[in-house]
Amino acid sequence: MSEHSLLTMTNINKSFNRVTVLKDVKLCVEQGEVHALLGENGAGKSTLMNILGGVLQPDEGSIYLNGKEVKMLNPRLAQSNGISFIHQELNVVADLAIYENMFLGVELRNKFGFLNVRDMCDKTTEIMTKLGVDIDPKEYVRNLDTSYKQLIEIAKALLHNSSIIIMDEPTSALAEHEVERLFDLMRKLKESGVSIIYISHKLKEIQAVCDSYTILRDGEMVGSGKVKEGSLETITKLMVGKSVSDKRLYQEHELGAKILEVKNLSSPGLFKQIDFTLHQGEILGFTGLAGDGRSELFESIFGFRKNYTGEIKVNNEVVKINHPKKALKAGIGLVPKDRKENAIIKDLSVIHNMSLSSMGHFEKKGFIHEKTEKDRFQHYKDQLNIKVHDPNVTIDKLSGGNQQKVVIAKWLEVNANVIIFDNPTQGIDVGAKTEIYEHIVQLAEQGKAIIILSSEAPEVLRICHNINVMYHGEIIARFKREDASEDEIMGYATGAKKEAEIIG
Ligand SMILES: Nc1ncnc2c1ncn2[C@@H]1O[C@H](COP(=O)(O)OP(=O)(O)OP(=O)(O)O)[C@@H](O)[C@H]1O
Ligand SMILES: [Mg+2]
Structure with missing residues (x-):
């Protein structure tokens, strides 16, 4: 001493x-x-x-x-x-x-x-x-x-x-x-x-x-x-226990069909005139500072918020989403940003927290197929290095970051065609971050369309094909990944640069 x-x-x-x-x-x-x-x-x-x-x-x-x-x-x-x-x-x-x-x-x-x-x-x-x-x-x-x-x-x-x-x-x-x-x-x-x-x-x-x-x-x-x-x-x-690279994980591949189209979406005081298109296999990032409206925008698209105008098209058909159930039905999933308030059920076991919204996968004639549930859990436990000695303990026994990994695993398991991740790596250590990103990139390669919301420019730069920067509720700049840099993004995010660059 x-x-x-x-x-x-x-x-x-x-x-x-x-x-x-x-x-x-x-x-x-x-x-x-x-x-x-x-x-x-x-x-x-x-x-x-x-x-x-x-x-x-x-x-x-x-x-x-x-x-x-x-x-x-x-x-x-x-x-x-x-x-x-x-x-x-x-x-x-x-x-x-x-x-x-x-x-x-x-x-x-x-x-x-x-x-x-x-x-x-x-x-x-x-x-x-x-x-x-x-x-x-x-x-x-x-x-x-x-x-x-x-x-x-x-x-x-x-x-x-x-x-x-x-x-x-x-x-x-x-x-x-x-x-x-x-x-x-x-x-x-x-x-x-x-x-x-x-x-x-x-x-x-x-x-x-x-x-x-x-x-x-x-x-x-x-x-x-x-x-x-x-x-x-x-x-x-x-x-x-090993070196961690921060290389870009982005994979160039042909994007598929248009899957989500948002036109002129506005909500008083939150966001206005939002237009964007998302394709199969695409990872689209939204970044900006707090208060830029991105979380509220996607909470609206997912049906958590109802007070908005404009049009949402999924697979070229107009959908009216006023409840998360409708979003899920339309094939849209959202991993919310605040784990404690929105994403976990404290009194439920770790394994059940993971299978929660993907029950369909594990159900056979009304019974939950325990073996499948266990196998899938084991898969994610290994892949994301989730530290838990017994998956039957309640989730609040896990460390903060490991709770977050379970939430992510749950959504990786859900069969949505469009998955929105809001601040997915909050509280996740540097090693596991890369593993989560690799998973997301794989999902895109399989044809899923992904949206990443993050306040960290380096994060979106690492995995996204296209990046939209928001400022005071508006999309103020759109970048193709190869044209984007951290400085450039920060310039728009802070409002220092105002001219929107629209890519063709
Ligand atoms: N009340 C508890 N009962 C059983 N195990 C627990 C309990 N609290 C913590 N643990 C276990 O102790 C280990 C260390 O957890 P701790 O919360 O200290 O990690 P941490 O370093 O803070 O991680 P993080 O960066 O994810 O917050 C974890 O494996 C966790 O599951
Ligand atoms: Mg901790």
Whole structure:
């Protein structure tokens, strides 16, 4: 144990049902640094942080703060030891005001026992100002952007004078400019002596904001060091156990018949005059910043939203889609962006979550064909490297990224002719990302038509044949893949370039 470290965790061991998840793990964090905790999906990052945050107890091992051993018996105790945890799935309550969220469980009361709203609001404003945000403390959280929800969690950490803030994949739901704001904030916190443990699968972020790193692989610590001294390649190699290429996966092939045609689709305040065509075998990307309307556009095409005008043609026939059932019937599938809210059923087993909407495949005379279901699951488990010891456990026992892989597998299994993937690789590690993309490319080769929605230009550049950039609800530019570059796409996505380039 280093005597000078602010935090030292040593010999941490943890098993669930006799499956070892953490083995003799060691983690040292210095004061005033941003420390990256890295590793593949299921490597044990969230579990290790749950132990530090008092959510889980280790089977063995010790935690030292400034050289003194502490026991994090519950989250409250961890909090009083100066540790705040911003979870992978954000924890703010939408139906409460900002100040109520800030003081949840630690409400200020006056001497008569009544809530002291004014003081709570003042304190909230004080901290928000410190964070550089001008916001009404009485605003309801449900009216706010995701990045503000995160901000509330950070503000809460400051309210408790935390010395260590754990951020578990904080940027997976943030737009580009929100990420920048978070990074500025992290730098400010660092300057004031706060340490941050930062979990992310985005290596660029690690380079931009982290000072040092620790890497877990299959529950073991396999490396640590200073970010400046290690190259991203070595770090990736340690994480995944092999090198990962970021080559383009796009395959040139003849596109088939026109399968989906959208004409003049508009929805007040969300998107307007959307025109595009999609062919069999085509992978078409839609990218832009948050608020560009792409998710709302495809939620409308899939029938989640009804308030739109214009025309949708599938196989040259006009269809009226006002319910997801109609979309599925027309052969359109959608993998929604928000896993927790839209795509999984928490109390259902892993295997049933996968077979959920492709039941037809596994049903024989009304009975679910268990063997087929199992075989298909095994197939995806191997292909996408889904880490699960027993597919009959409920899906919430899986790590965040592995839950996402199950959602993707489910849709790869569905027999839709058009599949829309909204932000498919959220929370997926670099190695598995490539595998998911390879699957999508294969689907296209088999003649399926694919739409990818993503805020990351490099992602669409890797697999798409054609790319549409959206800005404020409109398609502002269309590229053939060979003409597109990251800079060019960003130029349009940010509104810096306005002339739409229509390709013939
Ligand atoms: N409550 C639980 N019961 C059983 N197994 C669990 C439980 N919580 C986590 N696990 C298992 O522990 C392993 C590590 O999970 P953890 O959530 O720590 O991974 P992670 O590194 O955070 O991954 P990701 O990047 O996907 O979020 C996984 O194999 C997971 O299935
Ligand atoms: Mg995790």
